[in-house]
Structure formats: C-alpha cells, structure tokens
Amino acid sequence: MINERRNFLKALSAAPLLSGISLTTQASTGLNQKKVVVVGGGFAGATAARYLRRWSDCEVLLIEPNASYHSCILSNLVLTGDRSLDAITFNYTNLETKFGVKVIEDSVSRVDSANQIIYLSSDTEELNPINYDKLILAPGVAFKYPNWSIDFDTIPHAWKAGPQIEMLKQEIDNLADDDTMVIRVPSGAYRCPPGPYERTCAIADYLDRKGRAVSIKLIDPNDTLSGANVIANVFSGQFGDGNRYPNVEYIAADDIAEISMDKDITLNNGDSFNAQAINYIPDQQAPDIVRFTLHPDSNQAWASVNPLTYASTSGEVVNAANIHVIGDSQATLQPKAGHIANAEAKICADAIIRDFLGMAPYANPMTNSACFTPVNHEEASWISAVYRFDGNQVVTEKVGNSPEANMENYQMMFDWANNLFNDSFG
Template structure:
C-alpha cells in the first residue's frame, strides 16, 4: 500500500486514535511500505516541533507522535493565569493541526518502555511501534521531596490542573497572608520562571490581598538570571529573598517548607521540586549526564548511550537552558539531522540554537532575556555566543505587549 493511501486509509477509518489504530493493525504497527518510521515520544514544545518539521521538510518519512494528553497546556504564560491576565483556554493546544495538516499519526497514550535492540516502543495499551529513529521529548520529572503532596502544595511547574490549583489557593488566601515559593538548585526548567512568578504574585497580592508577604526560598546562592531586574522588583514589592535555602522536606498539611535555614510556614506554599529528565529517559538507561539528564551529540541530538535514539527539550543534557523556545530550536536541528541520516548523509556541522524568555513582572510590564548557542567543534558542545547575550534594560509595557507577539509566533511554529 502506498503511504499516502495508507494514511488516507487510516484517516477514513478515523485512525488518529490509538485504540482504533491498534484494532486495524493488532500487535505491531510497522511500515507497510518500507518508508522510514520516526516515532516521537511527547508532544510539548520539543516533540510537537520535531514531528511537525520532519513532515514539513519531507514527505518520505512516516511520523508517529505519542502523547497521553489530548490538550497541551503551555507552561509559558501560565504565571499569567495566577493573576487572571490569561485563562488556561488561551494557552491550550490540540494536536489536530499536526495530524491533519502534516499527516502525523497522533496516538494519545503513554510509552511505557523502549526496546532499543528491537528498535521498538511499547505503549500502555499494548501496541508496539517499530522505529528507524526514535525521538524522546518527555520534558522533566520531579525528584522526591520528603512529605511533599502536590495535591496540597502545588508545583504548577507543569501547566494545567496544577496551575488552577495554585490560582485557587491564591484566590482563597487571607488578606495579610503569606505566600512562600521554593526554587531548586540549577539546572531546572525555565531559569527566570520562579522569580517571574514571585513578581507576578507579589504584584497581584498588593491590590487583591493587601498586607500579604511573599518569601522566596532559593537553593541557589543568588538570583540565577536577570538579577538586577528581579532584585529591583523584589525590593519594590517588599519580597523577602532568602538565598542558599535548600529545601529538605515539606509538611504538606501545615504548609511548612523545612530548609537548612529553618522552617517557613505559609498560607499558600508553592514548592518547585528539583528536576531530572522524563522518567522514560531514566528507565531506558539514557540519563548519562550526572544520572539526571540525557547525553546527546548536539549535531543530531542522538543519544551518546544508545544509537538511533534522539533526546531533545528539557530532558537533554547539553548545558543549553531548559526552556520552550530553545526546545523548539533543538527540535529543528534534530529533524534536519534525522532526515539527513535517513538519506545516508551526515548532520549539518555547525548548528545554532536560540533561547528567549519574556518574564512578566506585573500585570502590565515584562522583561526579556535572549542568547544564541553555537556548536563548538573543538569541544563538541553547544557554547553560548557571548556577544549574542541580550536582556531588557528594565521592565516595560512595550515588552509586555511584545511578549504576546513572541508567544504567538512560538505557539504557531510548534502547533500550527
């Protein structure tokens, strides 16, 4: 069966879903045509982009995207749900465009395991997918914090129900209450994100819960990015900033953060736990950078532990920031490399990626930060290009409005 016909056949039967696909091809879904098969695990900024660009740049590969959720909630802009400047619906995305416009087979399920010697993955519904190339983009997994129950003490570091829970807790917080946020040691997802959240919440509390106090417990010795902007904002909001405060455990019922510097009790406690690569990376023996992140060759994002497997986004361990904009860039480098490898040539030898973060500082102002990374042949690593580094001089309303232009572009480049 020609691939187009196979895809049309799948679409005729409504086979975008795993259940029906498995019914038509019981057991193993494999290439009927001999065309290369690429399976992508995870449909966030990294996984959705690589799936899209593999098909955008080539109609000779079949791409299957496996993602359990039918709706993706962007962590980017999710702090604006906390101060009611955005709702979750405005930062949610479906996978229908990827399926319909780019011919990606989208299966809503978990990948439970990878059989690298057989080049196949096992889905929770029992289906096996064979691959020529596998891309893993599962984001982050939280590390254990003794006593932490995220149903009582939200992290809101993966957007969706957790964002709503934290927003509801803030809305119910007493006037003159206390909000405490904990920041893990680097590396973690979105370096400016926790400081941004502290600012947005402090600004919102000023008018909605006057007399309330915000305390930032930072495991790092100092604010890790944009220290002047965030430091000035903390001073103007009266935020208490505590460096070197390493979280040891949590009393989730009493909302107490227990640190090396003592106990901090809160009316609303927001614990952002330490992070590592997604579980599927760790359980597949791919976390060979400090036992937490996946070592990859930045020319192709192919694992340094297992061939034919590529890891992109927050799970990769190249030293590039764990952020959505650069995950989108890594995905394009990876897609290009996979297409070259599948056609018998070598990955492009001088890839460049770009990171960008806009941080709301209040309900009407924002700052920004950007940097370019380039492949360094001598070390085989991605290196920050020093002269590319840029940051806002001060928060402004112009930055705030440009933030939405930036996110519209990023969201469209990933999901549309």
C-alpha cells in the first residue's frame, strides 16, 4: 500500500549543467536511405520538412506548386496596408540550402498507396513514379462551391493569401460613403476560426481611419458571436450600436442564398440588398488529393488520423499505410491554423523518425493553438487552447483568451509571428 517514489533526481545527475554542444554538421541518425515525401509547403508541410531534416538525415522531398508561400497569419494587415504582402511571403530557399530539403515546384496528381508511389501533375503520362517510405499530405484546404454560381475572380474569397488579398484590398479601397460591404463566414470547419471576425474589425477600422462611412454586414451561418466561446469573448463587443464598430451589422444564423451578377445579395430569410464589395469566404474541405486517396467512398470532408503519428486511419482504402495527414486537412478537433499545424507537423516528423528507428511513438503528445488577433490598428487580443492525447483521441486541456485587447498584445503579435515564421520557413 505504501511505496516511495524518489523523484528522478539521481537519474538527472548534473546533466543540465553540461551545456549541449551545438552541432552544425548533418544529423547522423543512419536514416539516409529513408525517403519522406511532403505534399504542400504551408506551415504544416514546411515545418515537417524542416524538422525531419533537423532531427534526422532521411531524404525529404517537398512538393509545392507555388514558388513562395503567403502566410494567412497577419494577412488581414495587408488588406489595410499596415503590412506589405512581401513581409508575409516566404520561399523555400532556407529549407533547400540550410536543411537540404529537395523542393519540387509541382503538385501531385495521384497517389498509388498500394505501391507507395506518387505521380506529379506535370508527368501526365505517369512515366516518372516517385516512391516514398512515408508520405505526408499537407495541402491545406480546398473550397466547396455553393449550389449557385460564384466566380472568385470577381467575388474574392481572399482566404488564401496572395493575389486574392490584393483583389479584396482593391475592392475595399474603391468603397465610397454610404456603400455596403458584405463579409460571409463559412459554415462547418474552416481555416482560422477567428479570421472572419478579425478581418471584419480590420476592414471597419481601416475605413474609419480613411473617413469612409460604409455599412458592413457580417453574415454568419454559425451564430458564433452569440455563444459562449473565446471568439465571442474577443469579438462580440466590437460590433453594433454602442460599440467600436456601430456600422457593422452582425447577421447570425443566416446565409447567402445567391449573389447576382450585379452584386445583389439574397439571404435565406428572403432579405435582399445590393453591396459594392463582397468577401465570400466559402465552406471548406480537404483537397481532392487527400479525400480521393484516403476517403474515396464517402463524403468525409477531412482525413481521419491517429493523433500519436498523424497516420491515416482510413478504413476505406486497402492500403493507407505510411500515409500521414497534418494541418488543415486532418479531422481531429484541433482548429485549422498555422500555429497548431506547425505543432502537428513536429509530432508527425518525430513519429516518423521514431518508426524508422524502430521506436514507438511518443505516448503523450501535446499541441497548442495560440494566436494573436488584432481588433484595430493598434490593439490585439490573444486566444489560445492546449490539447493533449487522452489515450484515444485529442482532447482539449484548456481554452482561453486575453481579458482585453491592448497595445502590448499588438506588439507581441509580431514577435510571435516572426518566431513562428522562422520556426517553419527559416
């Protein structure tokens, strides 16, 4: 009944005082015959490639269709001109030259999971199979089109940074007094849960600063701001009469039924009005390469994974072995965002290296989803959640937000983002 457990003080010995020796030479884990193919170079994919090479000498091939990546984090500040697009754009030079990642500018057309082979989109004849020991799918999100016609070249989603952000900025800059702007929040799981509300604040604040009297309608199928949650805590007091942005009307539990060529908007409840600028953020799901490869027989939007390794747990294909899914495409309850995608990538990279070395995955992985979110051009709040594995699934350990938006958080937002950017792409 009574035992004594000496805290592992003796085992620790004096090790903490013997300073770690910085190694600048290649890691030598004896894994140079192992090959990992990473599909997608966002926060998840870039971090996985970077840490696989930091922690081992396995071969890493990163396949990404774009020469550079535009961060969604801080992208609302590009809309308002507070930050340039260049400042949130990263290329893959560091991964190539410092870490020895092989980067191919292409996309993957097909995965032959039974034979552990992928084909590149440019290889239309499938003459150049690329084999893998492990495949990491990190392609982010794809958009689900509504059942009415929409053209994102005229009505921007601006939910992947880059040209779409510049297009939306143009629309905002063209707004005149008494104009109306509409922002639509996606229903279902989507990238960056606070993002649409942060964006609404950023745009409203920007128009205030320009002295433009514009009505903004924020249409939210989810009614998030009326609930008890961290997003409501941060944003519900910002909009409507008596608040900082009285010109923002929050329209909850409704959705856009249609948008005409002349930007006449009809809601499900029958209301209709004309808008001069529209940001329609569509519903989202994992891209085809994930769903077609791992969940071909169902309409499952996101890939089921084992949170210890992020290996696919698809029961729909004969052989999903050695395929991992990280970041926005996977289906755990963790939010879809860059900070936590970076953490998932490391759990996956560590599990792959351990598997190559004949070790079991770490049994108690944790992640967190900290983010700073600006509510105007000088104040920000933070939202965070800590997640852990309970033996079966990812569970939430704790969720919270800053009690107020302030200038200190606004400054720390850049310190956070720059360390995160460097930890992923630097």
